Amino acid sequence: MTxxxxxxxxxxxxxxxxxxxMDxxxxxxxxxxxxxxxxxxxxWENNQxxxxxxxxxLLCDIYKISDINHSFLNKDNKRLKLSSDEVLLLEHYRNMPEMQSAVRKxxxxPEPKSV
Known part of the structure; x- marks a missing residue:
């Protein structure tokens, strides 16, 4: 791992x-x-x-990180900075597809285009 x-x-x-x-x-x-x-x-947390x-x-599993690439890097090799509240909102949004249309309204x- 680099x-x-x-x-x-x-x-x-x-x-x-x-x-x-940590315990x-x-x-x-x-x-x-x-x-x-x-x-x-x-x-680990202090890059030593x-x-x-x-x-x-395993840590990603424990921390519920489902998209490792997105969580750790973006195109500029920098992590997108989201508040803990924003992360929680996104997780709830993803876990409630039946509500996504209402949230978008x-x-x-606009509704996403079908692929």
Missing amino acids: TNENIGKVLKYYRKLNKLS EVTQKLAEHNIHLSNKTVYG NPPSADKFL ILNM
Whole structure:
């Protein structure tokens, strides 16, 4: 895995978004037979040492990151900055397709074109 300074920042952001302490993260990792200390998680979040690919993917699962590419990079290799409230709104929007048309009407947005 190549080092990317955004990885630590984004991991920390999603850990906090999910209201998880470092202890809780290490406990969840231990449930998958990955035993490590809070110091290791701290190191990941501060770009001292990135997690291995398998640990990274497991963290994405724990943090409910479904679109890894979008969550960590955009075209300019920079993370799109969304508030935690915006992330929550997007998650609810995606999980309620029956409401999407109404939301689009309220926001004066056109319906998406069928592909």
